[in-house]
Amino acid sequence: MRLLQLVSPTLPVGAYTYSQGLEWAVEQGDVHDAASTQAWILDLLRTSIACFEAPWLAHMLAAWDARDDDLLSALDAQYLASRETAELRAESLQMGHSLRRLLTGLQDFPASHAERLRGFAEPTYILAWACAASAWQLPPADALGGYLWAWAENQTLAALKAVPLGQTQGQQILSNLGRAISALAAAALATPIESARNFAPGFAIACARHETQYTRLFRS
Numbered sequence: 001m002r003l004l005q006l007v008s009p010t011l012p013v014g015a016y017t018y019s020q021g022l023e024w025a026v027e028q029g030d031v032h033d034a035a036s037t038q039a040w041i042l043d044l045l046r047t048s049i050a051c052f053e054a055p056w057l058a059h060m061l062a063a064w065d066a067r068d069d070d071l072l073s074a075l076d077a078q079y080l081a082s083r084e085t086a087e088l089r090a091e092s093l094q095m096g097h098s099l100r101r102l103l104t105g106l107q108d109f110p111a112s113h114a115e116r117l118r119g120f121a122e123p124t125y126i127l128a129w130a131c132a133a134s135a136w137q138l139p140p141a142d143a144l145g146g147y148l149w150a151w152a153e154n155q156t157l158a159a160l161k162a163v164p165l166g167q168t169q170g171q172q173i174l175s176n177l178g179r180a181i182s183a184l185a186a187a188a189l190a191t192p193i194e195s196a197r198n199f200a201p202g203f204a205i206a207c208a209r210h211e212t213q214y215t216r217l218f219r220s
Helices: 002-007 022-028 034-065 069-081 086-105 111-118 125-135 140-162 167-189 201-210
Strands: none
Touching (some): 002 125, 034 201, 086 125, 111 125
């Protein structure tokens, strides 16, 4: 139940306000229907999110469990440095701040994790997310799978508004994406931190171009 709560699109951290470059891809015509939407999301899932963010999440989760806050600080700084654009950096910090405020405000959130989380001046979203997964003792494979699913779902919801797509098309995309997530999560869990990579130049360009896009629905 805690995993479902953490990956819910109703989690009040503002994820629905971000498209992570998808809106610019729609503006340029690269994403224009259900097939191109699925291709964009799945490519980014495979080439960046699952082979960089998910391994980083796995190592942060292990550091939370080991109570190694020095390692967490180092990982968090490195992760923030990996954000290619101002919008992506601002997104990670805003959502990290919102998730920390939410978790530390829950009456039954473990006090030890809440205290440690408050010790980080500007936690990224992935750091706060790993804290929640550790505090709620989520199995690492389930935590990584849930994180990837939540990201894919948010991208699909953004596409419903921006392309636009119908609800049935959106659910078909999620169904197709879901088939890949378990294997991607398992691979991420076994990835050494030095092998994590996020080389996706098209994604970085889309995010940078979105910062000056004339008409926007989303903050990134």
